[in-house]
Amino acid sequence: MDTEVLDLPLSRTANERLHALIPGGAHTYAKGDDQYPENLAPVISHGSGAHVWDVDGNRYIEYGSGLRSVSLGHAHPRVIEAVRRELGRGSNFVRPSIVEVEAAERFLATVPTAEMVKFAKNGSDATSAAVRLARAATGRTRVALCSDHPFFSVDDWFIGTTPMSAGIPSTTTELIASFPYGDLAATEEMLARHPDEIACLILEPATHTEPPPGYLAGLRQLADRHGCVLIFDEMITGFRWSEAGAQGLYGVVPDLSTFGKALGNGFAVSALAGRRDLMERGGLRDSTSDRVFLLSTTHGAETHSLAAAMAVQTTYMEEGITARLHTLGERLAAGVRDAAEAMGVGDHVVVRGRASNLVFATLDENLQPSQQYRTLFLRRLLAGGVLAPSFVVSSALDDEDIDRTVDVVAQACAVYRKALDAADPTPWLAGRAVKPVFRRLA
Structure with missing residues (x-):
C-alpha cells in the first residue's frame, strides 16, 4: 500500500x-x-x-x-469450530436448548460474583432490562447515570440525554439524573437532592481512567445507604479488565451487571447478571412480587452464539x-x-x-x-x-x-x-x- x-x-x-x-x-x-x-x-x-x-x-x-x-x-479457530459444531444441530427451538444451561453455568463460573444470568443479543437490551428491574425492585422511577461515560443504551432513557434526542419525549428524560465519575461527594449530593427517588446508579466501573482508590466501594456503600440498585455496565470492561470483569478485578460486587462485546468475539450475545433475589423478579419462582418483563427475545439464546461465548470464555481462561x-x-x-x-x-x-x-x-x-x-x-x-x-x-x-x-x-x-x-x-x-x-x- x-x-x-x-x-x-x-x-x-x-x-x-x-x-x-x-x-x-x-x-x-x-x-x-x-x-x-x-x-x-x-x-x-x-x-x-x-x-x-x-x-x-x-x-x-x-x-x-x-x-x-x-x-x-x-475467525478465531476455537470460536469458529464451536459455532460450526452447533450450526449443524439447529439454532433455535420452541423450548430451551441444553446449550442454554451449559452457557449459563460457564458464565457464572467465570463471573462468580453473579448468581443468575440471562442472555440477549445486544448490550442495550441488557442495560435497559437492568434499569427496568431496578425500578421494579425499588418502586422508584428516577435513574442516575454516570455523566462521564459515553454510551449505555439505544433506548429512550439514555438517548434522550444526548444531542440526538429527537423523537424522545421530555417526560422520559425528566426521570434521569446524573453523577460524575470518581466524585463520591457529588454523587451523595445528587442522591440527597432526590431523596427516595433514585432507583439505580448505572456506570462503567472503569474507562480510560482507573477508579480512584475506594471509589467503587464508596459507591457500593452509597447505594446501600440510599436504597438504590448498583449496576455495572461491563460491556467493555468484561474480559478486558479480567475474566470476571472489573468487579472481579477491583473486588466490588454490584447488584446487577451487563456484559457483551468480547463475550461472543463478534457473534451477537450479551448478558444481564446479578443477585438472585433481583433476577428472580423476572422469573417464575417469585410469587410475592409483580412480575418484571425482564428479557424475552426470540434469538436471545441462539445456540451458535452461546457456543461462541463458551469458547471465548474457555480461550480466555486457558490461554x-x-x-x-x-x-x-x-x-x-x-x-x-x-x-x-x-x-x-x-x-x-x-x-x-x-x-x-x-x-x-x-x-x-x-x-x-x-x-x-x-x-x-x-x-x-x-x-x-x-x-x-x-x-x-x-x-x-x-x-x-x-x-x-x-x-x-x-x-x-x-x-x-x-x-x-x-x-x-x-x-x-x-x-x-x-x-x-x-x-x-x-
Missing part, C-alpha cells in the same frame, strides 16, 4: 450504495463514514486475525475490532488472553508515546486508558481536543495500512504488527508536527473533518 496516497474507488461506490439503502450508511453510528476522513472510509471485504481487507484489496492492521467486540481476532491483551497494549502504548515524543508531538498525540483498552486523543496547538487533527492523524494511519479509530488491541496482534503500527504512527506524527508549526491542519485534510457521533444535525 502506498504510504503517501490511498485511493478507495470501490469503497466509495460501496459507501454510496450503503447510504442509498441504509440510514447513516451503517448499522452502527460509530462505524459511519463520517467517523473517517472524506473518501477514506474503507468498506470491509473480510478479516482474519488482526487484519482486515477492504473491497479495494488493501490490507490493514485493525484496532478496536468490531467496536471492541472481537478481542481474540477475526491467558487478558494478560496478553495487557502485554500487547503496553508495548503499543510505549511505542506510540516514544514516536510522538521523538517527532515533537508528545503533548498532542496522547495515548490513554488501560493497556487492554487504549484510546488516543488528538490535541491542537492550544492542547485542546481537535477533530481536524484527528482527521489528519487518521488519514496518515490509513495510508500506512493501519485502521485505528482507537488503539484497542486484540490478542491476534503480534510484535511485528505492533512495530509496524508504531512506524506508521511516527510517520503520521511527522506530518502532525508540520501542521502544528503552520498552526493550521487544513492543507493536510483533503476534505471535511471527522465528526462526533452524538450531534444534533447531520
